Amino acid sequence: MGSVTYNTVINGLCKAGKSSKADEISRGYFGDNFTYSTLLRGHTKDMDVDGVMETKRRLEEASICMDVVT
Numbered sequence: 001m002g003s004v005t006y007n008t009v010i011n012g013l014c015k016a017g018k019s020s021k022a023d024e025i026s027r028g029y030f031g032d033n034f035t036y037s038t039l040l041r042g043h044t045k046d047m048d049v050d051g052v053m054e055t056k057r058r059l060e061e062a063s064i065c066m067d068v069v070t
Contacts, residue, residue, distance in 0.1 A: 007034050014042025019051055031062065037069050 006029055013022035019042030026035055036059040043051030059066065 003029070003032060003035075007032075007038065010035060010042075011038050014038055014045070017042075017046060019043045019046045019048060023051060023055070031058075031064075033064055033067065033069065036062075036064060 006025070010022040010026055013019065013025070019039065022042055023039055026039060031039075036055055039055045040052060040059075043049075043055060
């Protein structure tokens with residue numbers, strides 16, 4: 001699967017309130033800024049502070065700079 005497919009699945013899961021499942025899937029491939037932005041939005045929507053902090057850690061570990069979108 002390509003990054004567009006992964007990001008589409010992750011986005012759909014986050015919109016459905018299943019950010020923990022989206023997070024699990026995201027660990028199977030190298031994410032990009034869109035991936036992490038989507039996960040952050042999903043965890044925020046689900047009020048999952050631990051998920052937000054873990055996603056932020058992973059984003060920084062991947063050396064992806066947070067921008068206005070993120």
